[in-house]
Amino acid sequence: MTAEFAVGQRWLSESETELGLGLITQFEGRRLAVLYPATEEIRYYASHTAPLVRYQLKADERGQHADGWYFTVLDVVSKNGILTYQVSPEETPDQQLDVPEPQLAHQVAAGQPLTRFMAGKADRLDLYRLRQQSQQHLQNLQQSQATGLLSARVQLLPHQLYVAQAVADRFDPRVLLADEVGLGKTIEAGMIMNRRLLSGRAQRVLVIVPESLVHQWLVELQRRFAISFSVFDEERCEQAALDTEQVFDTEQRIIISDAMLKHEKWSAQLLTSHWDMLIVDEAHHLDPASSSFTVVRQLADQSRSLLLLTATPEQSGSEQHFQRLQLLDADRFNDYQEFVKEQQAYQDWAPCAAALSEDKPLTKELCQQIEAISGEPIAADADTETRQARLEKLLDMHGTGRVMFRNSREHVGGFGQRKLYTYELDALPPLLEGDDRLHWMEDTRIDWLLDYVKKQRPLKTVLICSDTAQVLDIAEALRVKSGIHAAVFHEQMTLTERDRAAAFFASEEDGSPILVCSEIGSEGRNFQFVQHLVLFDLPHHPDLLEQRIGRLDRIGQEGDIHIHVPVCDDSDEAVLLPWYRDGMQAFEKPNAVGHQLYVQLHEQLQQVIQSLGDGLDELIKDTQEKAHELREQSAHGRDLLQELNACRPAQAQQILELVGAAERTEELENFVFDFFERFGVDYESLSEGIWLARPSEHMRVPALPGLPDEGLPITFFREVAMQREDVAFLNWDHPLVRSALDLLLHDHFGSTCVAVIKNNALPAGSWFLELSFTSTIAAPPQWVAHEFYPLQRFRVLLDSKGRDLTDKVPAQALDNQCQFVEKKAARQLMKQLRSDCQQLISEAWNQAEQQQQSAIAAGQAALRSNLSAQLKRLQELQQRNPQVRPAEIEAISERQATLEHAIAQPQLSLDALRLIVNVPG
Numbered sequence: 001m002t003a004e005f006a007v008g009q010r011w012l013s014e015s016e017t018e019l020g021l022g023l024i025t026q027f028e029g030r031r032l033a034v035l036y037p038a039t040e041e042i043r044y045y046a047s048h049t050a051p052l053v054r055y056q057l058k059a060d061e062r063g064q065h066a067d068g069w070y071f072t073v074l075d076v077v078s079k080n081g082i083l084t085y086q087v088s089p090e091e092t093p094d095q096q097l098d099v100p101e102p103q104l105a106h107q108v109a110a111g112q113p114l115t116r117f118m119a120g121k122a123d124r125l126d127l128y129r130l131r132q133q134s135q136q137h138l139q140n141l142q143q144s145q146a147t148g149l150l151s152a153r154v155q156l157l158p159h160q161l162y163v164a165q166a167v168a169d170r171f172d173p174r175v176l177l178a179d180e181v182g183l184g185k186t187i188e189a190g191m192i193m194n195r196r197l198l199s200g201r202a203q204r205v206l207v208i209v210p211e212s213l214v215h216q217w218l219v220e221l222q223r224r225f226a227i228s229f230s231v232f233d234e235e236r237c238e239q240a241a242l243d244t245e246q247v248f249d250t251e252q253r254i255i256i257s258d259a260m261l262k263h264e265k266w267s268a269q270l271l272t273s274h275w276d277m278l279i280v281d282e283a284h285h286l287d288p289a290s291s292s293f294t295v296v297r298q299l300a301d302q303s304r305s306l307l308l309l310t311a312t313p314e315q316s317g318s319e320q321h322f323q324r325l326q327l328l329d330a331d332r333f334n335d336y337q338e339f340v341k342e343q344q345a346y347q348d349w350a351p352c353a354a355a356l357s358e359d360k361p362l363t364k365e366l367c368q369q370i371e372a373i374s375g376e377p378i379a380a381d382a383d384t385e386t387r388q389a390r391l392e393k394l395l396d397m398h399g400t401g402r403v404m405f406r407n408s409r410e411h412v413g414g415f416g417q418r419k420l421y422t423y424e425l426d427a428l429p430p431l432l433e434g435d436d437r438l439h440w441m442e443d444t445r446i447d448w449l450l451d452y453v454k455k456q457r458p459l460k461t462v463l464i465c466s467d468t469a470q471v472l473d474i475a476e477a478l479r480v481k482s483g484i485h486a487a488v489f490h491e492q493m494t495l496t497e498r499d500r501a502a503a504f505f506a507s508e509e510d511g512s513p514i515l516v517c518s519e520i521g522s523e524g525r526n527f528q529f530v531q532h533l534v535l536f537d538l539p540h541h542p543d544l545l546e547q548r549i550g551r552l553d554r555i556g557q558e559g560d561i562h563i564h565v566p567v568c569d570d571s572d573e574a575v576l577l578p579w580y581r582d583g584m585q586a587f588e589k590p591n592a593v594g595h596q597l598y599v600q601l602h603e604q605l606q607q608v609i610q611s612l613g614d615g616l617d618e619l620i621k622d623t624q625e626k627a628h629e630l631r632e633q634s635a636h637g638r639d640l641l642q643e644l645n646a647c648r649p650a651q652a653q654q655i656l657e658l659v660g661a662a663e664r665t666e667e668l669e670n671f672v673f674d675f676f677e678r679f680g681v682d683y684e685s686l687s688e689g690i691w692l693a694r695p696s697e698h699m700r701v702p703a704l705p706g707l708p709d710e711g712l713p714i715t716f717f718r719e720v721a722m723q724r725e726d727v728a729f730l731n732w733d734h735p736l737v738r739s740a741l742d743l744l745l746h747d748h749f750g751s752t753c754v755a756v757i758k759n760n761a762l763p764a765g766s767w768f769l770e771l772s773f774t775s776t777i778a779a780p781p782q783w784v785a786h787e788f789y790p791l792q793r794f795r796v797l798l799d800s801k802g803r804d805l806t807d808k809v810p811a812q813a814l815d816n817q818c819q820f821v822e823k824k825a826a827r828q829l830m831k832q833l834r835s836d837c838q839q840l841i842s843e844a845w846n847q848a849e850q851q852q853q854s855a856i857a858a859g860q861a862a863l864r865s866n867l868s869a870q871l872k873r874l875q876e877l878q879q880r881n882p883q884v885r886p887a888e889i890e891a892i893s894e895r896q897a898t899l900e901h902a903i904a905q906p907q908l909s910l911d912a913l914r915l916i917v918n919v920p921g
């Protein structure tokens, strides 16, 4: 510290850099008054011990005037101890002005490495290293294709990863996820959303689901993806409305039940809010004639992306299916008759697609047909690559290929068998006059059920019947007649009641052996831990039967499914059972043609039911013939194209491998534990692969987002996370890991450091300055600039003479030699070399700027080649498949223009610096 104080000089407080730049206002003998105008604080110091460091800009350095404008220093003149800077303003570089130091801006960024260095603040070597690593990690994450896909607490399944990856990076995805029941549409939607949230493509998300699934979605998103949503029911909306007019703007991610769409007040509010993404589950419930449909259509028009989820898109007919497709793209799907014709036409392509996807020689006729469709010739013995290329082209052209994804169990594989058990019972007694249903005491199925439950115990059973009244009857009968307390589940229960019932049923120790559910109450629910299903009655639509079996036959089901059906003489079931079993094998396996069979045969079915079985044989025969015909058609037609489209195996395998490799579990574990140690988070092993992380009293920051005060059990291993849902699955996308990275990147931790090396080949006391610069660009988040210009890091290594050693001494080699220095010694060294270092730092900026030029050029080149290729592909595709919307193509051009401009103007900052002094041993 120099003792040459003078009023008007600028000094920095070594101990309180956050006060900003100080101005000496009084200096009398041994007492000194310093005003810090930025914080309006005054400090008094004894002049011989004042913890102050002189603030002085050097030629070529950038400074700021108190009026806000920036300048470059040309020269510095000192008169009576006060400095005057000769400067050229950045706005008018030809001008030259004098800026006396009292006129300098009062605020200097306290966290800036240069300010910290001048104030003698050094971090430990390990913290410095951690900062460097975290930048490397962030750079990887910004460019990783696995971001958002690897973080779900799920098994990595190719068909889901394929869909998620194919959809998530589209400019504004609008798709129908229509996998068969239980194949993981929720997971696919969650992955797509997670990737878009993490990349900045989306911020505001609205999920609309049937009332019965609200809580399940909430829990599933939190548990599987660590994403918090808020449920907005009427009560919550009323509450919020007390404080604001824009109720739905009070949260970013919201789940509502579809019942909310019926309320004029709330649906009007929904429409005044902006949404980046809209997800509608069980979309087959959307009846185009309803007011809810109109609200969804308006929301869909406003939202950039839209995901509709349904396992049975055609459950209510192909016209309604078409109307839901209109929500995705009203321009493209504007004529139903045309749509039907197109669907027919695609059937003709299916044999070509089938032949190309197999490895058999092509017939002459097929070659001609493929050439006619794709516009490119193909030889009978074409190699795999050519076949693959033609197949891609063909699938790209397929009508709903870009908007609809439908995976089937058969295609995905790995499911157990479905086994049917039927029980013939006496006829039910006739209804008494005035009654609309039978009292349970007279229902012959009840006695059968009591007997069944007794024999079946302790195995668990899910029973599904058509309506709530029946659910209540069955539960009462079980209680009264055999003291069994059944868990019940129907649409009139509140969410909490339903969750409680599900938990009561699932409990191994004191849970109920049976869960009695209504049709709708159980939709979308997961009971794959159960293998026995009782169908107390049978629905009249094959898609509903499929939905029922799908409660158990889902991903995660490890056994065979046993389906029990009691059938009373002369009942509807006496016709429905053979119709489903013998007519269409609907119990054995998923029934893709159920809806078409229903459309063609339901009148005949009703007649047979009404005439107590008359004409049943004929009905079965007709059903078999039609089922065969339809299956033949769809196996070789639309379904084949849809399946090939929904998951192209080679690409899916590549994505699986890519995501697997991006997990980098060991690296993550090292990073997280290093971080915990540096930031005062305690951790202890609880069991194999599980730790408890807990904030300690020595936390470096008051709190860490994602780490509760009471601690958090964590694991880095997917298998452990899958088995232990109470343990947080830490991965690169987890909020705790992301907040650790953020902290290291946006705060000053580890930004200045002093280290020694012991190198006998170099003179004692020789020193080096290693500087890390970062370069970032500012662009609206939806354009995802970091794909082409991720966080850039430039290293500059100078020796004390200003010689550039950056390329001669690689970072790792130097770091390996660096050793820790005591705090006091570090301060001493910084003080001693401060002025020389400051000179070097301004020289280093030039080097960093040169490196930045190369990064800009590389970023621009990547941007052009990538986006031009995308543009070309979409333009070509648009010629063949009208489902490519003009907006998608325009968006690419707009993205390119915005990002070219942004990449040309990056912001370079000095992020960290390390002084390295040689002290030979």
Ligand SMILES: Nc1ncnc2c1ncn2[C@@H]1O[C@H](COP(=O)(O)OP(=O)(O)OP(=O)(O)O)[C@@H](O)[C@H]1O
Pocket (backbone or CB within 6 Å): 153, 154, 155, 156, 157, 160, 179, 180, 181, 182, 183, 184, 185, 186, 187, 188, 310, 311, 523, 524, 525, 526, 528, 550, 554, 555, 556
């Ligand atoms: N990759 C996976 N790893 C582990 N479990 C999974 C995976 N994918 C799905 N599951 C589980 O399988 C079940 C079915 O998944 P999900 O509910 O997403 O299917 P769905 O297609 O939406 O079903 P539905 O048609 O009934 O709505 C759920 O319990 C889900 O958690």
